[in-house]
């Protein structure tokens with residue numbers, strides 16, 4: 001079994017050091033894209049890890065009104081729900097200097113993510129492609145976006161030509177909507193942002209093997225189409 005080629009690793013002792021550097025780098029890339037093509041596109045993850053990053057980015061002055069922002073994945077709950085990724089973006093990123101960014105949420109009025117996929121896909125149709133920056137997280141089970149090892153839709157997520165798909169993890173709450181692997185890789189730059197010793201162990205395990213169905217993050221690490229930099233902080 002051949003191990004995966006190592007991605008660029010940026011290692012930090014503290015989360016605040018990581019956040020300061022990553023926020024600056026992402027905002028510079030977004031501004032460069034606005035300067036070059038008039039607009040920029042950014043996809044962010046939810047969960048707990050990116051909140052300090054969102055706050056730091058929101059304080060950096062770029063032409064946010066030209067930046068289209070959406071999520072790499074969303075739980076199929078309303079935007080006021082405690083588990084909503086959209087709520088996190090609204091409360092932590094779309095603030096301060098970033099308040100004028102053009103945010104598009106993925107949850108529609110439909111009862112299920114399957115029913116909402118077409119409308120959500122349509123909402124993303126004006127996002128500049130390739131996407132400028134995709135920020136991924138990773139769960140302790142190796143999932144990224146909402147491509148979970150425990151969901152029946154994992155192969156679809158790896159193989160579909162569609163931008164979005166519905167997923168139903170059996171070991172995590174809520175139906176989900178997620179960018180497909182193809183959409184994630186249709187980016188100028190991917191960042192994997194993780195923290196803590198436990199996540200580093202998962203990353204090391206992912207880099208040491210090849211079965212993406214076991215650890216879905218492998219599908220993003222094991223490709224040469226799109227640059228991926230891993231930002232990890234110990235604390």
Ligand SMILES: O=C1O[C@H](COP(=O)(O)O)[C@@H](O)[C@H](O)[C@H]1O
Pocket residue numbers: 045046047048049050072073074075085136137138139140144145146
């Ligand atoms: O469910 C999710 O989990 C992952 C990881 O979240 P974290 O709290 O461990 O940082 C996240 O990347 C994804 O967007 C989210 O929906």
